[in-house]
Amino acid sequence: MILRPVYAVIEREVLKLFRQRSRLLAAMVRPMIWLLVIGAGFDAMLGRSGNLSYQYFLVPGVLGMSMLFGAMLAALSTVYDKESGVMRMLVIAPFEHYWIVIAKTLSAALAAAIQALLVLALLFLLGYLNNGVVLPLLVAGIVSTSLVCASLGMLIAAWTRTLDNFAVMMNLVIFPVFFLSGSLYPVQHLPSVLRFVATINPYTYGVDLLKHAVLGMQQSQFHPDFGVPLDLAVLFVFVLLATVIACMRFSRDTAYEPLIHILARKRED
Amino acid sequence: MRRDVVDASLAIQAEGLTKRYGSALAVDGLNLEIPAGQFFGLLGPNGSGKTSTIHMLSTLIRPSHGTARVAGHDVNRASLQVRAGIGVVFQESALDRTLSVAENLRFAGLLHSLSVAQIKERSSELLDLFGLGEKRNRPVAALSGGQRRALDIARGVIHRPQILFLDEPTIGLDVPNRRNIWRFIERLRAEFNVTVFLTTHYLEEAADCDKVAFIKQGRVVKIGPPHDLIDGLGAYIIEIESENQEELVRNLTPRLGPGFLDGDKACFRFASKDIASLVTLQAELADKVISMRWRRPNLNDVFLWVNETELWQAKKTRRIP
Numbered sequence: 001m002i003l004r005p006v007y008a009v010i011e012r013e014v015l016k017l018f019r020q021r022s023r024l025l026a027a028m029v030r031p032m033i034w035l036l037v038i039g040a041g042f043d044a045m046l047g048r049s050g051n052l053s054y055q056y057f058l059v060p061g062v063l064g065m066s067m068l069f070g071a072m073l074a075a076l077s078t079v080y081d082k083e084s085g086v087m088r089m090l091v092i093a094p095f096e097h098y099w100i101v102i103a104k105t106l107s108a109a110l111a112a113a114i115q116a117l118l119v120l121a122l123l124f125l126l127g128y129l130n131n132g133v134v135l136p137l138l139v140a141g142i143v144s145t146s147l148v149c150a151s152l153g154m155l156i157a158a159w160t161r162t163l164d165n166f167a168v169m170m171n172l173v174i175f176p177v178f179f180l181s182g183s184l185y186p187v188q189h190l191p192s193v194l195r196f197v198a199t200i201n202p203y204t205y206g207v208d209l210l211k212h213a214v215l216g217m218q219q220s221q222f223h224p225d226f227g228v229p230l231d232l233a234v235l236f237v238f239v240l241l242a243t244v245i246a247c248m249r250f251s252r253d254t255a256y257e258p259l260i261h262i263l264a265r266k267r268e269d
Numbered sequence: 270m271r272r273d274v275v276d277a278s279l280a281i282q283a284e285g286l287t288k289r290y291g292s293a294l295a296v297d298g299l300n301l302e303i304p305a306g307q308f309f310g311l312l313g314p315n316g317s318g319k320t321s322t323i324h325m326l327s328t329l330i331r332p333s334h335g336t337a338r339v340a341g342h343d344v345n346r347a348s349l350q351v352r353a354g355i356g357v358v359f360q361e362s363a364l365d366r367t368l369s370v371a372e373n374l375r376f377a378g379l380l381h382s383l384s385v386a387q388i389k390e391r392s393s394e395l396l397d398l399f400g401l402g403e404k405r406n407r408p409v410a411a412l413s414g415g416q417r418r419a420l421d422i423a424r425g426v427i428h429r430p431q432i433l434f435l436d437e438p439t440i441g442l443d444v445p446n447r448r449n450i451w452r453f454i455e456r457l458r459a460e461f462n463v464t465v466f467l468t469t470h471y472l473e474e475a476a477d478c479d480k481v482a483f484i485k486q487g488r489v490v491k492i493g494p495p496h497d498l499i500d501g502l503g504a505y506i507i508e509i510e511s512e513n514q515e516e517l518v519r520n521l522t523p524r525l526g527p528g529f530l531d532g533d534k535a536c537f538r539f540a541s542k543d544i545a546s547l548v549t550l551q552a553e554l555a556d557k558v559i560s561m562r563w564r565r566p567n568l569n570d571v572f573l574w575v576n577e578t579e580l581w582q583a584k585k586t587r588r589i590p
Contacts, residue, residue: 001382002382003382004379004380004382004383005379005380005381005382007379008375008376008379008380011376011379012365012368012372012376015368015372016367019367084365084366085361085362085363085364085365085366086363086364086365086376088357088359088361088362088363089363089376089377089380089424090380091329092327092329092352092355092356092357092363093352093380093381094349094350094352094353094381094382095349095380096349260324260329260330
């Protein structure tokens, strides 16, 4: 019975999310700063384009952002767990170790989805969602984007032995993934190199799906870049591949034994 | 004759268990047979292979050679079944400091697929047993070092394992807390008849074990019940200080057997329980030594005799050909 252990990991993540008020607050404030400050700034510079302002165009991007940061921070906390006690409890429990990766991915995705729902509520209250929302696509967008961000985070966590500096991860992974995703500008209008990077960035397709959900196919230069089926296919394949690779990595002795040594290291007397 | 027969009354059975890291041998062909319910101590200095042994027996690392059956299953072939039957308390805490006492036990219980009702029942039972009943809703960060270690042990046995591995359970604790931890382990043994596999380098703490094994560079150098090992050493240990230690050792070795120098003291075993012969020796040495002391041997001496006499013999043969 693997359900209870997976539930245990998820329960812990959610408990911690609601206990760390500052993390939750940051998750709400960060997207709002982009939307209200950067969005308003660009709007003033660009003027309205068609019937959609740049601020509205940013809505799916900042919604995705809440999931990107939420899931990555939760997934990368696995690296902290490696050095702290909890990983000891996990490795000694009677299930295959790849379940740790699966449970952590699910819990990071759930933490991200919760944060996205909170941001969604804020967006609704501020009136950014009244262009017509396609609910099934929104649900699909939140679920798949959370999972993509969580599995990307776990992929990195599986290769990272120590996380001395969170800022390094932020600058090297989270920001590039965010900037090169079509969150801030339509992918089609990017220069070819950047367009190529955005096209191979799986997160781009999550944001694109969210664009379908909240922007619709409105006549404007700010329309989604890809079709819904392509978005869903790319997201599904990436989550599957990333999770399988992270599971394999975590189950291999060569990666695993150094972890056991970290966990067993002698106390500094 | 190889014993391929599985003995069901054995909690742990290791044959030729070996762990090699590159060219270094951490554990070198360990054979162990530990009956169910036994309190077993694996003793030795830091770096002698104790932790590697626990990790192999608890399936966390794979043996380079050899095999072991733990809780009725092979560590190489059925690691999940082994892990279901054992509890492990690591040297370092396995607790989540941000969660409360009860939440940590809940997390550990769920990882072992216990139901919420089982977790509740066993948590209160264990917390009462370990004197933590009042602390159940406190965060772990607010507990003292001793309380945290007690909770870590409760965490390790919430699923009622047949075997409990304790890797240096009292390291870093002060004396009153160490005594408490031993009392808890005693209660656990009395209550649940759990087999306890202990490693420690505080030898005096292992005196209550049913059986101890001394390991050195990954090999068992001495094994047996503590009292047998101590009695086997002799009736008394004599510590002598003199101006010419070399000469003293040369003179007394033929009579008392091999001794060794421990700082400025020469240590010898005295086999006979006869106090009169001790007094005779005292009278004989009265003019030649600065001080002479006799005392009952303990487990430390067993370990020192295994180690130091070897070293002393080696030195002596080098110095006096």
